[in-house]
Amino acid sequence: MHATDRDLRSRAIELIRDVRAYLRYLAELGATHVEEGSASRDLLPEWRERAHSSSMTVGDEENAWERSTSPREAPEATVEGETPKEEELMAGKRRSVHSVERQPERAAEQPALFGDLPLPSTAPPIADRTLDDIRADIGECTRCKLHRSRTTIVFGEGDPRARIMFVGEGPGAEEDAQGRPFVGRAGQLLNRMIEAMGFRREEVYITNVVMCRPPSNRTPEPDEIATCEPFLFRKIRVIKPDVVVALGAIAAQSLLGTKAPIGQIRGRFFDAHGTKVLPTFHPAFLLRAPERKREAWEDLKKVRDYVLSRSRSEDATR
Numbered sequence: 529m530h531a532t533d534r535d536l537r538s539r540a541i542e543l544i545r546d547v548r549a550y551l552r553y554l555a556e557l558g559a560t561h562v563e564e565g566s567a568s569r570d571l572l573p574e575w576r577e578r579a580h581s582s583s584m585t586v587g588d589e590e591n592a593w594e595r596s597t598s599p600r601e602a603p604e605a606t607v608e609g610e611t612p613k614e615e616e617l618m619a620g621k622r623r624s625v626h627s628v629e630r631q632p633e634r635a636a637e638q639p640a641l642f643g644d645l646p647l648p649s650t651a652p653p654i655a656d657r658t659l660d661d662i663r664a665d666i667g668e669c670t671r672c673k674l675h676r677s678r679t680t681i682v683f684g685e686g687d688p689r690a691r692i693m694f695v696g697e698g699p700g701a702e703e704d705a706q707g708r709p710f711v712g713r714a715g716q717l718l719n720r721m722i723e724a725m726g727f728r729r730e731e732v733y734i735t736n737v738v739m740c741r742p743p744s745n746r747t748p749e750p751d752e753i754a755t756c757e758p759f760l761f762r763k764i765r766v767i768k769p770d771v772v773v774a775l776g777a778i779a780a781q782s783l784l785g786t787k788a789p790i791g792q793i794r795g796r797f798f799d800a801h802g803t804k805v806l807p808t809f810h811p812a813f814l815l816r817a818p819e820r821k822r823e824a825w826e827d828l829k830k831v832r833d834y835v836l837s838r839s840r841s842e843d844a845t846r
C-alpha cells in the first residue's frame with residue numbers, strides 16, 4: 529500500500545476508534561443524544577454511519593479527532609506498520625493484560641515533563657513480594673489519628689498485575705462501611721470512565737493515598753498523608769503498573785511530591801515511583817463540575833493509548 533494511503537487509512541482508523549470511544553464515554557455518562565448539526569462536516573462515511581446508527585451523536589467530534597492526532601497527544605510509543613483495528617487492539621490488550629510476563633523494572637521511555645518538580649521520597653527499603661505482605665504489615669494500623677474514626681481500613685482492590693492504577697484521596701462513608709475503594713457515586717462514575725477506556729474495573733487497581741476515612745470527609749492532613757503514603761508507594765512497586773492515574777490534587781501532590789494545583793499538572797505524564805504518573809480530575813469533582821468531564825476524558829485517552837502502545841510493543845518483542 530502506498531505510504532500516503534496507509535497514513536490516511538491509519539488516520540481513519542484512529543478517528544473511528546476515537547469517535548467510538550468518545551461515544552461510549554458519553555453513553556456511559558448518560559448522554560442520550562447530540563445535536564445533528566455538529567456532526568455534519570466532512571466526517572468519514574463509516575463514522576457518519578456509526579454516528580447515525582447510534583441513538584446519540586457527539587458535540588464536537590472533529591475537534592476530538594484533531595486533538596487525538598496532534599503531535600502533542602500522539603502516543604509516546606508507536607509500532608511500525610499498519611494500525612490494527614480497535615477490536616484487534618482491545619483483544620491484544622486484553623490478552624496482554626493476562627499473559628504478558630511483566631518486567632521487574634521498566635526503563636522510562638520519556639523524560640520527566642515537569643523536571644522542576646522535586647521527586648517524592650522513594651519507597652522505604654522493604655522487600656514486599658506481594659500486596660498481602662503490605663497488608664500484613666499494615667495490620668490494624670494506628671499509625672496516624674485517622675484510625676480513631678474509621679470503621680474499616682480500605683486497602684484497595686483490583687488486579688495485582690494491573691497495567692493501570694487509579695489513586696484517589698481517601699475513603700468516604702460508603703467506602704468506610706464496605707471496606708472497598710470508590711464504591712459511592714464517585715466510584716460509579718470512575719467505573720464508567722474505566723469502561724469507556726475499554727477496561728473492566730477488575731483489570732485495574734484502585735486505591736487511595738490514605739486508607740482510613742477522614743472525619744466528615746475532610747481533606748487528609750499532611751501528617752496523615754505522610755504516614756500513609758509510603759504504603760501506597762509500596763503498592764506501586766509491587767504492582768508495577770504502566771501508569772498511575774492520580775485522581776485529584778491530593779493524590780497528584782502525594783505521588784509527585786509537589787504543591788502544584790491539579791489544573792497545572794493534569795493531563796501530563798510524569799516519571800515517579802518507577803512508572804508514569806498522570807494526574808487528572810477526581811470523579812467527585814467531575815460530579816460537581818460535569819463540564820470538566822471532557823478534559824478528564826482527554827486525559828484518560830492518553831492513558832489508554834499509552835497502555836495500548838506498551839502492550840503492542842511488548843507483543844511485538846515476544
Ligand code: SF4
Binds near residue numbers: 669671672673755756
Ligand atoms: S490512614 Fe493509613 S497510616 Fe493512618 S491509621 Fe489508616 S492505615 Fe494507618
